[in-house]
Amino acid sequence: MGASNADEELRLLDDVLRSLPPAAVNDLLTLRLCPQCILRLFGKYGPIYTHYSRISTVLAEVVQHQPSSDDPLLKESANEDGICSVCFGILQFICVDEKQTLVNKGCASDFAALIYELARKDGHQADSLSLEVSIPPIIVENENAVRLSMKQKYSSEDWFQEMLQSEFISVKDALKLSITEPLETLLGVKSGSSSFRVRLTYTSSEMPMKTDNGKENNQGSKKRKIGRRSEITDTEVHLKQCSDSLQEIKSFRPLEKISACSLEVLCSSTPIYIGGRYLKYSRNVSQSRWIIDDERMGEASVEEIVGTSILPLCKGDNYKFHAAGREDIDVRMLGSGRPFLLEIQNPRMLPSELSLKEMETKINSLEGKLVKVKNLKVVDEQGWTLMREGEAEKQKQYAALVWISRQLEDKDLVTISSLKDLKLLQRTPVRVLHRRSPLEREKIIHSMSIEKMSGSTQYFLLHLCTQAGTYIKEFVHGDLGRTYPSLGSILGCRVEILQLDVTDVKMDCFLTE
Ligand SMILES: [Zn+2]
Incomplete structure (x- = not known):
């Protein structure tokens, strides 16, 4: 992007920020919302809103001449860490990692780099990416409560009516939108439905509040699985229901002490299947691992010989052996062999044709030559169907x-x-x-x-x-x-x-x- 484009972008950003209603922005800053959450509430989201320090500065300017809130509750509970009272730091890229260390990445690209590093350490070689985010229910409740507070105060204003028309971006979607692109760049892949999954699970020790009438106010969390569209509708409905019974609803009050959420990052890949045929030359080798009362039956099993050889090749966590029928331990399997599929769970890499060929040679020259394999190849789910269908008719x-x-x-x-x-x-x-x-x-x-x-x-x-x-x-x-x-x-x-x-x-x- 050229310098003039960047300047243009910043001018555009400033214009948007200066068009926001100062009184409402002031309220939200006083309630200690992060710039990302403030902009989300006004339906503003996109690449230009990633200049965080600029946004903070301009927002401060926007409210400069507004008197700060005199609410003593808010003043006393000034939050030293600066963690957002709504997203609990998720959109500020602040979290507590698995070693209980507070991580403050400050921007999306640094946060994406952290996730990339974890995926790399786990040894994954991704060819595409599927990003999943899970956030604690309290954050959905915070969002609803803040929107409700705004409605109570500003529902008669034109800008508020306008805001209701724009699409509301949840914390989950906002996080995905901001880190998907840098993560794609780092991994060198595109996101979409993928065999490689990165799952970010945020948890908070804070539980959703109870409203005065004792009903748990966590409508959003119960419907976590629903899409963005219906979430909006739900929130609208929720807001409407709330406005009908204002007396029962607590408006948003930030917690006195806000702790960042704990983040667990889990990288995983969907299973891959290696198909082939096996021959068994021994009358003392079972097809599957066979243990009775802690005692092994036979000297080995086809399952273990094939599985333990191929698993390291795919750098998987575990394997499952599936065959088209079975023979008794004392029956040899000759001729063209018996079809089998080896399922590799959480594989880090897809073996090449060449490496499978080499693996075949290696298995076939193992000491004792109890089992041989042939025609090893990576197959898709159709390989599974083929094997199961053929099995019945064979x-x-x-x-x-x-x-x-x-x-x-x-x-x-x-x-x-x-x-x-x-x-x-x-x-x-x-x-x-x-x-x-x-x-x-x-x-x-x-x-x-x-x-x-x-x-x-x-x-x-x-x-x-x-x-x-x-x-x-x-x-x-x-x-x-x-x-x-x-x-x-x-x-x-x-x-x-x-x-x-x-x-x-x-x-x-x-x-x-
Ligand atoms: Zn926030």
Whole structure:
């Protein structure tokens, strides 16, 4: 901005300030409102009103020839700290930080720098910004009370009627308006609906006053969530209601000792999701962390191997592992793997394609090689939907090592491979009855085949393609008749399952990089 523009701006500011009604300005100064709050009450808000010292000077000039209030209450309680009696310092950028230190930043850009520093320390790399502000109810009450006092005294004046027409800017909106731009500049991003949130929570030890009739006068605070428009309407309604029963209302009196609000700054990011597929080569690794009576089941879990590796890459606070279905701890997961999503909570950074590729290599070369991952990539919420939708419809392929109580005959191979889309009734398996409700489900075995093993007539490999959710172990041994038909009932002998592998999960999800 050129010098002449700046001069022009200051001239404009002076004109606005000098047009304000001196008596009312004097009242507000006497009530110890900060310049920002005074201007807000007159509906003046914008970039030109950020020249705080100029405003203070000119406002003092405006009221120079006005006698100061003789109200002894106001005189005695002169506020040494100069903290505004309405916004409690919020619009003066005065607050008490988390170390209980009084912070006085004086201007919006210095205050924005403070917030920026906190976000940077927390390690966030923002690509946009969403700013949220929460203020204590007492401040809303202060605002209402001051406006009411003005109405009581000046409602017949033209400027007051004019003021009612202009948009009232709340402390919350005024703070947002003043710090958003400097914060955008510092972070190098634009604000809007963002995955990166900065939340400023102001709290005060002061509680909203009770009015004489005992009704709590905090109408504004109950409706904190409402938008600016309806807040205005509410205040108008409130003012009208108040004027109808003036006797019951206390006009605004500043507190004797005003303490700055405590400020908590919380920076957070919405979760990101890393999709991929995992393979599990161990019969002693569970899908999720599995602890019974403080004792770990199995030597590790897919969840922990994948989660603890990827979490530091995104600099997140925590992770959640979601998979499309599950296999038992003693079942290997082979073939193209099982789709999963890793949810990273409060991530500080979005991993690059390259870093995910490197992470894949790192996980796949971990000692023991219990678990492998593939096709890792950052996915949006649609990835979630895709996985959940696919899960219900998917088909799964298995290979089971099976023993039968008699010799395997060639006609068994024909019998088994001729069965297509075989319908089963499965009652909840005995082994999961303690955690699943007893139900009867119909499931389908799409196809089966027997692969003979050389040198054995009672052991063979059974390949199956089934509907999702079929209990394979139970289909093989029959589960005391709870699954029917079963391989045992079809072959007419006793059948046991020794080992099981998932050889494929037929889903399109995360199948490619
Ligand atoms: Zn103020």
